[in-house]
Amino acid sequence: LARQSSGAPVLDVKLAESAKAAGKPVEGLETAESQLRAMASLPLAFHMKGLVDTLKLGDKVNDINETMIVLYQRGDTGMFWPLFRAAMPDEQNDPAGYAAFEETMITSRNKVMVDHAGPILAKGNAFMAVGALHLPGPEGLVEDFRKAGYTVTAVGL
Secondary structure (H helix, E strand, O other): OOHOOOOOOOOOHHHHHHHHHOOOOOOOOHHHHHHHHHHHHHHHHHHHHHHHHHHHOOOHHHHHHHHHHHHHHHOOOOHHHHHHHHHHHHHHHHHHHHHHHHHHHHHHHHHHHHHHHHHHHHHOOOOOOOOOHHHOOOOOHHHHHHHHOOOOOOOOO
16 A cells, blocks of 8 residues: 555556566456456445455454565465454454355466466567465365466466
8 A cells, every 4th residue: 555655556566567677578467347247246235344344353354464465475375265264353253255255366366367478478578467365275266277387386476
């Protein structure tokens, strides 16, 4: 929030702007419309509960964000979901809602991203950036790309 309020662009925008400035093509692995369609497919009650749960966290949100950064830097993105479960115990009251969220917002979108990445990767010399929640687990992008025959190696951690 501090970066945004100071006018610094969010990471997605910064990466795209830097690529365009360097004359590199920028392509999406999914459309904004498909992202919004996925979000809209979840029940309104789920969205409202998520908003209330987030507000209940108060300043604890900053601790969660900092912990996520450390986990990401260590290459432990698989610990994000356990972190969320520990930080938001009310989630235990709606395991079906959170399972639907994970299926709709992560797993299903991962399949779309892998499909769209194929032709981009076939051209060679590609850089891809995705949200860290899309990376870990048996249904994560790392495993999806490996299943598609690619070698996936962590760099820059």
